[in-house]
Amino acid sequence: MTIRLGGILVGLIISGILVLWSLLPGIFNYAPPERPDYYAFQEKNIQPEGGFSFDGPLGRWDYAQLQRGYQVYKEVCSACHSLKFVAFRNLEQLGYTEPEVRAEAASWQVPGIDPVTGEATTRPGEPTDYFPSPYPNEVAARAANNNAYPPDLSLITKARKDGSNYVYSLMQGYNEVDPADLAKSPEFETPAGLYFNEYFYNINIAMPPQLYPDLVTYADGMEATPEQMAQDVTAFLTWTAEPSLVKRKQTGWSVIGFLLLATALAFLSYKQIWAGMKPKKK
Numbered sequence: 074m075t076i077r078l079g080g081i082l083v084g085l086i087i088s089g090i091l092v093l094w095s096l097l098p099g100i101f102n103y104a105p106p107e108r109p110d111y112y113a114f115q116e117k118n119i120q121p122e123g124g125f126s127f128d129g130p131l132g133r134w135d136y137a138q139l140q141r142g143y144q145v146y147k148e149v150c151s152a153c154h155s156l157k158f159v160a161f162r163n164l165e166q167l168g169y170t171e172p173e174v175r176a177e178a179a180s181w182q183v184p185g186i187d188p189v190t191g192e193a194t195t196r197p198g199e200p201t202d203y204f205p206s207p208y209p210n211e212v213a214a215r216a217a218n219n220n221a222y223p224p225d226l227s228l229i230t231k232a233r234k235d236g237s238n239y240v241y242s243l244m245q246g247y248n249e250v251d252p253a254d255l256a257k258s259p260e261f262e263t264p265a266g267l268y269f270n271e272y273f274y275n276i277n278i279a280m281p282p283q284l285y286p287d288l289v290t291y292a293d294g295m296e297a298t299p300e301q302m303a304q305d306v307t308a309f310l311t312w313t314a315e316p317s318l319v320k321r322k323q324t325g326w327s328v329i330g331f332l333l334l335a336t337a338l339a340f341l342s343y344k345q346i347w348a349g350m351k352p353k354k355k
């Protein structure tokens with residue numbers, strides 16, 4: 074008996090020492106991550122007034138807004154950014170009818186093959202085609218953009234922290250450098266060909282400012298202010314990244330409802346099964 078107990082104790086002590094041994098270097102060498110200078114320029118993302126329609130547990134798509142956002146993407150962003158994971162037929166989810174989607178697809182030129190010579194050409198898009206890339210390859214994209222690469226936007230709101238608010242902020246972040254920040258980092262400068270943007274991780278971004286008042290003429294007559302366009306294109310890019318976002322939230326509610334019902338039923342059947350039993354007399 075005592076030998077067994079001793080064995081267990083020794084085992085515990087040895088494992089304890091091993092655990093400490095593995096943890097100690099980490100504890101002693103821990104240093105908080107160093108914050109690069111440009112942190113001084115970074116602030117929290119801004120949000121549209123009242124938030125996005127799809128925010129929160131009861132969030133919904135604003136279909137008119139998604140359609141406006143698509144218009145901004147088509148008329149502005151698509152000059153440099155692809156949307157390779159989205160097909161034209163997906164636009165039906167934004168409330169376009171089938172003939173409208175067909176017409177919309179046909180208004181884009183997608184890569185094709187000349188039926189006679191077999192050479193690469195372009196042809197009008199079909200609903201089953203995916204959005205075409207504005208450049209044939211990355212080298213061409215970089216050559217046209219001061220060696221920066223305009224990323225595909227299909228998943229961008231998922232690929233960045235607080236993605237929707239980030240894209241919304243980025244589109245409107247081409248402000249002046251705050252003199253107080255400049256005082257903290259006097260060596261800061263924006264090289265030629267780049268633009269100061271306080272929301273971009275590198276502070277200086279290769280994308281020129283995009284949104285100017287009345288840049289697009291909205292089909293639904295909404296006034297095209299930069300805030301409006303930023304909000305609309307962000308909503309559209311949130312949809313491209315997660316088309317099932319609203320459905321997911323709604324499913325959550327029905328799942329909770331079902332679980333509550335199942336709990337009530339389980340409780341009632343428990344009552345029913347034990348109804349005939351009397352507690353033992355003490």
Ligand code: HEC
Pocket residue numbers: 145146149150151152153154218221222223224229233240243244273274277278279280281283306
């Ligand atoms: C003239 C070409 C051009 C147009 C038009 C353009 N962009 Fe860009 N965009 C760029 C380039 C270049 C980059 C890469 C910037 C960098 O790496 O410094 C970029 C980067 C981005 C990024 C990624 C930032 C990050 O965190 O990496 C987002 C988001 C973006 N653009 C959104 C948009 C939206 C929305 C529009 C339309 C309203 C748009 N862009 C129009 C050239 C463009």
